[in-house]
Amino acid sequence: MSKKQLIMDKALELFAKQGFEATSVQQITDYCDISKGAFYLSFKSKDELIIALIDHFMEAITSDIDYIVKTTKNEELLYSFYYMNFQFLHKHSDFAKVFIKEQTHSLNEDLLVKMRYYNALIDNTILLMIERLFGEKVTDTKYDLMYCIKSFMGMYSELFFFNSTTLDLDLDLLAHSLVEKTNLLAKHISIPFVTKELFQVSSQTLNLEMKREQLLDLLEQKINEMDEPIIKESLILIKQQLLHQNLSPAIVSGLLENIQKHPHCKWISYLLRNYFHM
Amino acid sequence: MSKKQLIMDKALELFAKQGFEATSVQQITDYCDISKGAFYLSFKSKDELIIALIDHFMEAITSDIDYIVKTTKNEELLYSFYYMNFQFLHKHSDFAKVFIKEQTHSLNEDLLVKMRYYNALIDNTILLMIERLFGEKVTDTKYDLMYCIKSFMGMYSELFFFNSTTLDLDLDLLAHSLVEKTNLLAKHISIPFVTKELFQVSSQTLNLEMKREQLLDLLEQKINEMDEPIIKESLILIKQQLLHQNLSPAIVSGLLENIQKHPHCKWISYLLRNYFHM
DNA sequence: TATACTAATGACTAAACGGTCATCTGTCAA
DNA sequence: TTGACAGATGACCGTTTAGTCATTAGTATA
Numbered sequence: 001m002s003k004k005q006l007i008m009d010k011a012l013e014l015f016a017k018q019g020f021e022a023t024s025v026q027q028i029t030d031y032c033d034i035s036k037g038a039f040y041l042s043f044k045s046k047d048e049l050i051i052a053l054i055d056h057f058m059e060a061i062t063s064d065i066d067y068i069v070k071t072t073k074n075e076e077l078l079y080s081f082y083y084m085n086f087q088f089l090h091k092h093s094d095f096a097k098v099f100i101k102e103q104t105h106s107l108n109e110d111l112l113v114k115m116r117y118y119n120a121l122i123d124n125t126i127l128l129m130i131e132r133l134f135g136e137k138v139t140d141t142k143y144d145l146m147y148c149i150k151s152f153m154g155m156y157s158e159l160f161f162f163n164s165t166t167l168d169l170d171l172d173l174l175a176h177s178l179v180e181k182t183n184l185l186a187k188h189i190s191i192p193f194v195t196k197e198l199f200q201v202s203s204q205t206l207n208l209e210m211k212r213e214q215l216l217d218l219l220e221q222k223i224n225e226m227d228e229p230i231i232k233e234s235l236i237l238i239k240q241q242l243l244h245q246n247l248s249p250a251i252v253s254g255l256l257e258n259i260q261k262h263p264h265c266k267w268i269s270y271l272l273r274n275y276f277h278m
Numbered sequence: 279m280s281k282k283q284l285i286m287d288k289a290l291e292l293f294a295k296q297g298f299e300a301t302s303v304q305q306i307t308d309y310c311d312i313s314k315g316a317f318y319l320s321f322k323s324k325d326e327l328i329i330a331l332i333d334h335f336m337e338a339i340t341s342d343i344d345y346i347v348k349t350t351k352n353e354e355l356l357y358s359f360y361y362m363n364f365q366f367l368h369k370h371s372d373f374a375k376v377f378i379k380e381q382t383h384s385l386n387e388d389l390l391v392k393m394r395y396y397n398a399l400i401d402n403t404i405l406l407m408i409e410r411l412f413g414e415k416v417t418d419t420k421y422d423l424m425y426c427i428k429s430f431m432g433m434y435s436e437l438f439f440f441n442s443t444t445l446d447l448d449l450d451l452l453a454h455s456l457v458e459k460t461n462l463l464a465k466h467i468s469i470p471f472v473t474k475e476l477f478q479v480s481s482q483t484l485n486l487e488m489k490r491e492q493l494l495d496l497l498e499q500k501i502n503e504m505d506e507p508i509i510k511e512s513l514i515l516i517k518q519q520l521l522h523q524n525l526s527p528a529i530v531s532g533l534l535e536n537i538q539k540h541p542h543c544k545w546i547s548y549l550l551r552n553y554f555h556m
Numbered sequence: 557t558a559t560a561c562t563a564a565t566g567a568c569t570a571a572a573c574g575g576t577c578a579t580c581t582g583t584c585a586a
Numbered sequence: 587t588t589g590a591c592a593g594a595t596g597a598c599c600g601t602t603t604a605g606t607c608a609t610t611a612g613t614a615t616a
Contacts, residue, residue, distance in 0.1 A: 026603085026604090151436075191458045
C-alpha cells in the first residue's frame with residue numbers, strides 16, 4: 001500500500017471518530033507511525049487530504065450508481081439501486097460518517113462546489129432511472145419523485161448513524177420496503193412540489209462533458225498505475241479508440257466492462273460511458 | 279434587548295455562515311461590538327452558548343409541534359403539521375443551518391444526549407399524530423410512516439440549504455404535496471421496514487415525566503420574568519393548581535392556552551400539558 | 557568503501573485559540 | 587466632590603495548531 005493510501009485510510013478512521021477539524025495532523029501521523037514531515041510529502045495540506053478522500057468515495061458511488069442504472073434490467077432496477085446504495089454506505093460507513101458530518105461545513109469554497117457537482121451528477125442519474133422505469137407517466141412528477149428517493153435514502157443514515165452503531169439492519173428488507181414506497185408514489189402522486197423549473201434553478205447548469213484531452217490525460221495516468229494486464233490493455237485500446245475511432249461499439253462496450261470492475265477505474269469508466277454516450 | 283440575547287442573535291448568524299468551531303469568541307464579540315470579557319459575563323464558555331441556542335430553538339419547535347398535534351382537528355392536522363414545520367425552519371433559517379451542520383458533531387457528549395432527547399420527544403409527538411389520523415389501520419406501519427414523514431421534512435432542507443438561498447418556496451404547495459404523499463403511504467404500505475422493536479432500540483427509553491418540583495421552579499422563574507398581566511396571572515394560577523389541585527380542567531386548559539401564546543412560555547406550556555395529560 | 561541521492565524526521569515557528577484578570581469607566585447616592 | 591460598585595475592557599496566558607526545513611537515515615551505484 002502506498003503511503004498516500006495509508007494516510008487516507010487511517011485519517012478516515014480518525015475523521016469518522018472525531019470529525020475533520022478536531023483531528024490534528026500530528027494525530028494522523030502518530031496513528032500511521034510516520035513523521036509529520038512525511039505527511040506533507042504526500043499532501044500539500046490538511047485540506048488537500050479531505051478533498052482527496054471525498055473525491056475518492058464520491059467518484060466511486062457516482063459511477064456505481066450510473067453503472068447499476070445503465071446495466072440492470074427494469075424489473076430489478078429500483079431494488080438494485082437502493083440495495084447497492086445502502087451496501088455502499090454500510091461498507092464505507094467511516095466515509096459516510098465523515099461525509100454527513102462535513103457535508104455542509106464550508107471548509108472551503110472549492111469543496112462546496114465539488115459537492116454540488118457530485119450531487120448534480122447523481123441527480124441526473126436518478127432522473128434517468130425514473131424515466132426508464134415509469135416513462136411518460138411521470139413527466140410532471142419526476143423531479144418530485146427524485147427528491148422523494150433521495151429523502152428515502154436519508155432515512156437510512158438517520159437510522160444507522162444516530163442509533164446504536166452495531167445494529168445490524170436488514171438491507172434486503174429495507175430495499176424492498178423503499179421499492180414499494182417509490183412505486184406507490186410514482187403511481188399516485190398528483191400534487192408534485194419540485195418542478196422542472198425549481199430543479200433547474202437548484203442544480204446549476206453543469207458541464208458534464210469532459211474534453212477529450214482531459215480524458216486522454218486521465219487514461220495515460222491510469223495506464224501507468226495499473227498492473228493487471230487485462231485492465232492495462234483495455235485502457236490502452238480505449239485510448240486508441242479515443243484517438244482514432246477504429247473500434248466497433250461492441251468492443252468498446254466490452255472494454256469498458258473490463259475496467260469497470262477495478263475499484264480505481266470506476267471513475268474513468270463512468271466518464272468514458274458518458275463520453276461515448278453509452 | 280439583553281446582552282445575552284444580543285450575543286445569541288449575532289453568534290447564530292456567524293455559526294450559520296461559518297460553523298461553530300470555525301467561529302471564534304473574538305469574532306463574535308467583534309460582531310457584537312463588545313469586548314471579549316463581556317462575553318464571559320453572559321456565558322461561562324463557548325459551549326454554553328451553543329447549548330443555550332439549541333435549547334432555545336428545540337424547545338420552541340418541540341412545543342409548537344405538540345401544540346399543533348393536540349389542538350388541530352383531524353382534517354387539517356397533517357397540513358398544519360407540515361406547514362408549521364417549514365414555516366419555522368424558514369423563519370429561523372440561521373438556526374436550521376447551524377442545526378444541520380452541528381447535529382452529528384460530537385462537540386460534547388451532553389449535547390448529543392440533548393439532541394437525542396429532543397429527537398425522541400418529536401418522534402413521540404409524530405407517532406401520536408399518526409395514531410390519531412389513521413388509527414388501527416397503521417398499527418404495523420406507524421413507525422415506518424413516522425420515519426417517512428421525517429424523511430420528507432429533510433427534503434425541504436435539501437432544497438432550501440443546498441440551493442440559491444433567496445429562492446422563495448411555496449410552502450403551502452409543499453405542505454399539500456407532502457400531505458398527499460403521506461396519506462398515500464399510510465393507505466398502501468404493506469412492507470414496513472421500521473418496526474416497533476427497531477424504533478425502541480433506537481429511541482432509548484426516556485423519562486418524559488418531569489418532577490413537580492422542577493415544574494414549580496420553572497414556573498417561579500417565568501413568573502418573575504413575565505411582564506404581561508394575563509400571562510403572569512395565568513402562571514400564578516397554574517402554580518396554585520400544581521400545589522392544591524383546586525381548579526377545574528376547563529380552567530387549567532384555558533390558562534395553558536393563555537401562556538402558549540408567549541414565545542418564552544411555549545416550553546413550560548408543553549411540559550405542563552404533558553404533566554396534566556392534556 | 558566512498559559517493560550520491562531520496563525518503564524521512566521532529567524541533568521549530570508563527571498564528572490562533574479559549575479563557576482570565578487586573579484595570580478602567582460610567583453612574584449612582586451621599 | 588467623593589466613594590462605591592457593577593459593567594466592561596483588552597492585554598495577557600497557556601495550549602494547540604498547520605506547516606517548514608535543516609538535518610539525518612537508508613539505499614543504490616561505482
